Amino acid sequence: MCRFLLYKSNSPILLADLLTRPAHSIIMQSFNCKLRLDMRRPMNGDGFGIGWFDEPRTQGCIFTSTLPAWSNTNLQRLAEKIKSALVFAHVRATTGDTATSESNCHPWQFGNLMWMHNGNIGGFERIKRRLQNELRDDIYLAIQGTTDSEHAFALFLNMLDSPETRVEFSHEELRQAMLATIAQLNEWLDAAGVEETSLLNFAVTDGQSVVCTRYITSADLDGASLFYSSGSEFKSEADSGQYRMVKANRREDVVVVASEPLTYERSDWLTIPNNTLLVITPRLNVHLHPIRDRYWNPRRRQLAC
Numbered sequence: 001m002c003r004f005l006l007y008k009s010n011s012p013i014l015l016a017d018l019l020t021r022p023a024h025s026i027i028m029q030s031f032n033c034k035l036r037l038d039m040r041r042p043m044n045g046d047g048f049g050i051g052w053f054d055e056p057r058t059q060g061c062i063f064t065s066t067l068p069a070w071s072n073t074n075l076q077r078l079a080e081k082i083k084s085a086l087v088f089a090h091v092r093a094t095t096g097d098t099a100t101s102e103s104n105c106h107p108w109q110f111g112n113l114m115w116m117h118n119g120n121i122g123g124f125e126r127i128k129r130r131l132q133n134e135l136r137d138d139i140y141l142a143i144q145g146t147t148d149s150e151h152a153f154a155l156f157l158n159m160l161d162s163p164e165t166r167v168e169f170s171h172e173e174l175r176q177a178m179l180a181t182i183a184q185l186n187e188w189l190d191a192a193g194v195e196e197t198s199l200l201n202f203a204v205t206d207g208q209s210v211v212c213t214r215y216i217t218s219a220d221l222d223g224a225s226l227f228y229s230s231g232s233e234f235k236s237e238a239d240s241g242q243y244r245m246v247k248a249n250r251r252e253d254v255v256v257v258a259s260e261p262l263t264y265e266r267s268d269w270l271t272i273p274n275n276t277l278l279v280i281t282p283r284l285n286v287h288l289h290p291i292r293d294r295y296w297n298p299r300r301r302q303l304a305c
Contacts, residue, residue, distance in 0.1 A: 002090060002091060002092050002106070002117070002118045002119075002259075003026055003090070003091050003118065003258075003259040003260060004026070004088070004089060004090040004091075004106070004116050004117075004118050004201075004203060004258070004259055005018065005026050005087075005088075005089050005256065005257065005258035005259065005262070006086075006087065006088050006089070006203055006205070006210060006212065006256070006257045006258075007084075007085075007086065007087040007234075007254070007255070007256050008085065008086050008205075008210055008254075008255050008280050008284065009085045009086075009234075009253060009254040009255070009284070010085065010253045010254075010284065011085060011253070012083035012084050012085045013083060013084070013085070013087070013234065014079070014080070014082070014083050015050065015052070015078065015079040015080075015082045015083070015084065015087065016079040016080050017234070017235070017236070017243070018087060018089065018234075018256075018262070019050065019075070019079045019089055020076060020079050021236065021243065022243040022262040022263055023242060023243065023262070023263055023264055024260060024261060024262050024263065024264065025262060026089050026090075026091055026258070026262075027070055027075075027091075047064065047065060047066040047067070047068075047091075047092045047100055047101075047102070047104070047105040048064070048065060048067075048068070048072070048075070048089075048090060048091045048092060048105065049062060049063065049064035049065075049088075049089070049090050049092075049105045049106050049107050049116070050062070050063050050064075050075070050078075050087065050088065050089045050090075051063075051087070051088040051089075051107040051109065051114045051116075052082065052084035052086065052087045052088070053084060053085070053086045053205075053207040054084065056168075056207055056208050056282075057112070057167045057168055057207065057208070058112075058167075058207065059109070059111070059112055059207075060086075060109060060112070060114050060207060062107060062108075062109055062114070063075075063078060064102045064105035064106075065102065065105070066100050066101060066102055066105065086205060086207060086208075086210075088106075088107045088114055088116055088203065088205065090105070090106035090107055090116045090118075092104075092105055092106060101145065103144040103145035103146075104145040104146060104147050104150070106149060107203075108144075108149075108150055108153050110139070110142055110153070110157055110163060110164065111163050111164045111165065111166065111167075112166065112167050112168065112206050112207055113157065113163055113169075113204060113205070113206055114204065114205050114206075114207075115149075115152075115153040115156065115202070115203065115204045116149070116202075116203050117148075117149035117152060117153075117200070117201065117202050117203070118199070118201040118224050118226075118259055119198065119199025119200055119201050119223075119224050120148060120198065120199055121148040121151075121152065121185060121189075121198050121200070122189070122194055122195075122196030122197050122198040122217065123189060123192060123194030123195075123196045124148040124151070126189075126192040126193075126194055127185070127188040127189060127192050127194070128148075128151065130188055130192075131151055131154075131155055131188065132151070134155070134158065135154055135155070135158050136158060138164060139154050139157045139158055139163075140154065142154070142157075152181065152185065152200075152202065153204075155181050155184060155185070156177055156178065156181045156202075156204065159176075159177035159180045159181055159184075160173070160177050167206075167207075168206055168207070168208055169206045169209065170209070171209035171210075171211065171279050171280075171281050171282070174204060174206065174209055174211045174279075175211050175277060175279055175289070178202060178204065178211050178213060178277060179277065179291065181202075182200060182202075182213070182215060182291065182293075183293065185198070185200070186217065186293065189217070197216060197217050197218055197221065198215075198216070198217040199215070199216055199223055199224045200213060200215040200216070200217075200223075201213060201214050201215065201223065201224050201226055201259070202215075203257070208282040209279070209280065209281055209282055210255075210257075210278075210279070210280040211277065211278070211279050211280075212226070212257055212277070212278050213276070213277050213278070213291070214226040214272045214273070214274060214275070214276055214278075215274075215275050215276075215277075215291060215295075216274060216275065216295065217295055218295060219294070219295050219296070219297040220297070222274060223274045223275070224259065225259055225260060225271075226257065226258075226259060226271075226272040227257070227258055227259075227260070227261050227269045227270060227271055227272060228255060228256065228257045228258075228269070228270055228272060228278060228286070229245045229255070229256045229258075229261070229268045229269045229270070230245070230252045230254060230255045230256075230284075230286055231245040231246055231247040231248075231252065231253070231254055231268075232246050232247060232248040232249055232251060232252075232253045232254065233245075233246040233248070233253065233254055234246070234254050234256060242263065243262065243263050244263055244265045244268055245263075245265070245268040252284045252285070252286060253284060254284075255280050255284060255286055257272075257278065257280075272288070273288075273290075274297070275290065275291045275293075275295055275296055275297070276288055276289065276290055276291060277289045277290075277291055
């Protein structure tokens with residue numbers, strides 16, 4: 001099971017303040033994750049990737065490597081120099097016997113859209129050919145790797161009009177495409193008779209809006225963990241050096257979503273309930289939407305809250 005985080009703010013942050021310095025940074029999670037469902041393989045050492053945007057309506061940049069995140073010197077160097085107001089980061093643990101290669105490292109990019117995934121599509125090999133056959137040629141030809149995650153991104157792109165040429169999308173458009181992607185995957189998995197559970201924690205951005213999900217194809221089991229924190233600034237305290245989300249006013253100037261909290265301040269983090277879609281608008285408004293399909297269980301949502 002992989003780990004990911006995303007950051008969106010009104011002002012840029014140094015990548016090191018997200019990736020390497022917090023007490024439970026994503027680098028720490030790459031070898032010491034606490035909340036993954038499968039603790040038989042506690043390491044996320046099959047590569048990593050970071051993506052960031054310099055300006056709205058411009059294409060983002062991605063750096064990936066097959067080296068473990070904790071031992072990559074270039075990542076440490078870049079994190080101390082690059083600042084961005086929108087960051088995606090991912091550490092990978094392979095699923096489905098896929099190869100450890102840069103083409104299989106998250107995040108991926110198509111036009112102005114960036115995507116990453118924590119989890120797996122259960123029984124993916126039984127729907128892979130059908131999924132590929134449904135894709136438009138330009139989207140099919142853009143697939144470089146072999147993962148279920150990248151194919152899910154291709155399916156998401158297929159739900160949009162002209163994703164290769166547009167520089168922005170409304171957050172409602174991205175939300176509807178995400179819901180359509182999950183619904184289509186479920187339809188094909190049902191038709192193929194797949195009983196294996198899927199974990200679909202997806203995240204996508206066009207550089208302005210962000211849409212992510214915590215989703216599992218079960219009404220009874222817990223999905224892969226996902227949390228969010230919002231406030232006026234994410235920074236280290238001068239006296240202790242410990243990071244926390246500062247809430248100096250009622251405005252939300254920063255939103256962080258992560259597979260595991262980056263800090264040990266419990267009050268800073270809220271659990272995203274099972275089978276829920278989270279939207280961060282360009283103005284940093286946060287909206288949580290239940291995904292009301294046959295796996296929706298309002299009782300479990302109340303318990304999570």
